[in-house]
Amino acid sequence: MVEVLGYGSSCDAYRITDIQPDGRGAAAAMEQALGEAGFAPTDTDAEGRPCVQYISAHGTGTKENDSIETRAVKRVFGELAPSIPMSSIKSMMGHLIAAAGAVELITSAMAIKHGMVPPTRNLHHPDPDLDLDYVPNEARAAKVDVALSNNFGFGGQNDTLVISRFED
Secondary structure: OEEEEEEEEEEEOOOOOOOOOOOOHHHHHHHHHHHHHHOOOOOOOOOOOOEEEEEOOOOOOOHHHHHHHHHHHHHHHHHHHHHHEEEOHHHHHHHHHHHHHHHHHHHHHHHHOOEEEEEEOOOOOOOOOOOOOOOOOOEEEEEOOOEEEEEEEEHHHHEEEEEEEOOO
């Protein structure tokens, strides 16, 4: 069982079909969600792991959007960004449009429950500019207590949820 710790939302209103190229709108949503959850992006847990152990990327599989999301994650997490597994289930399911956020949140909850981070399928030739841990092609066992789920939409709508393992 999981609980929602934080929610962040921003609108950069950059262009009708594009998000802000520097990633600041997406970063603002992540920072707001982390703050509401009681975390600073550079916080680590008792084991020295980043405060977030998995990121469910919006991950459309397009050069522009994936580059922007990578920049936003780096902007938020700084030096910790490469150590956080991040994947996109759109690589397996396609873009579910309005249902994408709900399905990706469920996937994040399952990563926490089962200790298994889903892969980004068909990532055989990664772009050298996209240099984070995208969990290529194979699911990975991982202790995930806190996950962050990103969803970005047309018109610069950016939403992020932070969820965690429910502690009684």
